Amino acid sequence: MSRPQPTIKTDCKAKINAHLVKGTWVVTTIENDHNYSTVSPQKSRFFRSHKYLDEYSQRMLDLNDRAGIRMNKNFGALVVDAGGFKNLDFQEKDCRNFIDKTRQLRLGKGGGEALTEYFKRMRLQNNGFVYVIDVDEELRLRNVFWADARSRAAYEYFGDVITFDTTYLTNRYGMPFAPFVGVNHHGQSILLGAGLISSEDTSTFVWLFRAWLECMDGRAPKAIITDQDRAMKAAIALVFPDTRHRYCLWHIMRKLPEKLGSHAAFNTELKTSIQSALYDSQTCEEFEHKWGQLIQKYDLGDNPWLQGLYNERAFWVPVYLKGIFWAGSAQHRGLKA
Incomplete structure (x- = not known):
C-alpha cells in the first residue's frame, strides 16, 4: 500500500464471547492462545x-x-x-x-510568503485564477487550494463525476497533493482544482471541499470516487450530502494479495471467485448469493477485512452502482481510469 495506516491489531485469536440469557451473561467461547508475548x-x-x-x-x-x-x-x-x-x-x-x-x-523559512506571492502573480495573469490559504492560530500556513480559469470552465461541462485522491504525491514538506480530477468527452482526465494539505483528517477535507465547492459556484458534483479513507467519507457526507459516493474498485482489488494472499486457495480459486462475484453478478441478489458461497467455501467468515467490505458493499460493488453515471471506464477502474 502506498500509505499504510497504523493499526493496533495483530490478528490475535484470543477472545471471549458471551451473550445475554434472561438478563444473565453466559460465556459461550473462550480462546486463551495469544500470538504474541503478554x-x-x-x-x-x-x-x-x-x-x-x-x-x-x-x-x-x-x-x-x-x-x-x-x-x-x-x-x-x-x-x-x-x-x-x-x-x-x-x-x-x-x-x-x-x-x-x-x-x-x-513550510520552511519564507515558504508561505513565496507561495502567496506566486498565487498573486498567477491572479494578475489569469483573471479566473482562484486560491484560498488556510493558516493555524499562529498564522502558519496549513492548507492551500487553487484552481485556474480553465479548470473552472471545464467543470461546467464535465463536472458530473469527479475523482479525489491524496495518495500520489507529496511535496518537500510532506504535504499530500490533493487533486480534483474529472473526465472529458474524449475519456481524458482533466484537472478541476488542486490543494496541498497538512493533515488527512475530516476537518481538513471539509475545509478543502468547501473551498473547491465555493470556487465552482456552489455546484456540487453528481458523483465522486475516492479511496476508502474514513475521513474523506465523513467530509463528503457533510459537504456533498446529495452526491453519490463510491470507493475506487482498483484500490480495493489491489489489496487482495496483501489481505488474502496467505490463503492456500488464493491463486487457484479464491481470487477468481471474488472477481466472478464482483464482475459477473447482474443483480444484488446474485452478488449476495455468490459472496455468501465463497465466504463459506473458503472459511472466511472471521476475516475482518472482507466483513468490512461487505458491510459497505453499496459503496464499491458494481452491481449496487448500476444506473449511475460514472464517466465510462471510471465505473470499474475508479481513480486510475
Missing part, C-alpha cells in the same frame, strides 16, 4: 493504542524546538517535568514524529 500492565503505555501526547507536552516541544533545543534535551525536559519515564504516556519517538509534523506546517 506484558505487565505497567508497560501498557508502550502500546500504540495507549500512547497519548498531551497538549501541554506538544506546546513545550514546539517552543523548545523553535528555540533550537535538540530533541534529546527537549524530551529529557519533559521526563524531568513528569517525574520519570514511567509517568509519560509517550516515548521520544512520538515526540520526534510530532516535531516533524510541526515543521511541515511551518
Whole structure:
C-alpha cells in the first residue's frame, strides 16, 4: 500500500464471547492462545493504542524546538517535568514524529510568503485564477487550494463525476497533493482544482471541499470516487450530502494479495471467485448469493477485512452502482481510469 495506516491489531485469536440469557451473561467461547508475548500492565503505555501526547507536552516541544533545543534535551525536559519515564504516556519517538509534523506546517523559512506571492502573480495573469490559504492560530500556513480559469470552465461541462485522491504525491514538506480530477468527452482526465494539505483528517477535507465547492459556484458534483479513507467519507457526507459516493474498485482489488494472499486457495480459486462475484453478478441478489458461497467455501467468515467490505458493499460493488453515471471506464477502474 502506498500509505499504510497504523493499526493496533495483530490478528490475535484470543477472545471471549458471551451473550445475554434472561438478563444473565453466559460465556459461550473462550480462546486463551495469544500470538504474541503478554506484558505487565505497567508497560501498557508502550502500546500504540495507549500512547497519548498531551497538549501541554506538544506546546513545550514546539517552543523548545523553535528555540533550537535538540530533541534529546527537549524530551529529557519533559521526563524531568513528569517525574520519570514511567509517568509519560509517550516515548521520544512520538515526540520526534510530532516535531516533524510541526515543521511541515511551518513550510520552511519564507515558504508561505513565496507561495502567496506566486498565487498573486498567477491572479494578475489569469483573471479566473482562484486560491484560498488556510493558516493555524499562529498564522502558519496549513492548507492551500487553487484552481485556474480553465479548470473552472471545464467543470461546467464535465463536472458530473469527479475523482479525489491524496495518495500520489507529496511535496518537500510532506504535504499530500490533493487533486480534483474529472473526465472529458474524449475519456481524458482533466484537472478541476488542486490543494496541498497538512493533515488527512475530516476537518481538513471539509475545509478543502468547501473551498473547491465555493470556487465552482456552489455546484456540487453528481458523483465522486475516492479511496476508502474514513475521513474523506465523513467530509463528503457533510459537504456533498446529495452526491453519490463510491470507493475506487482498483484500490480495493489491489489489496487482495496483501489481505488474502496467505490463503492456500488464493491463486487457484479464491481470487477468481471474488472477481466472478464482483464482475459477473447482474443483480444484488446474485452478488449476495455468490459472496455468501465463497465466504463459506473458503472459511472466511472471521476475516475482518472482507466483513468490512461487505458491510459497505453499496459503496464499491458494481452491481449496487448500476444506473449511475460514472464517466465510462471510471465505473470499474475508479481513480486510475
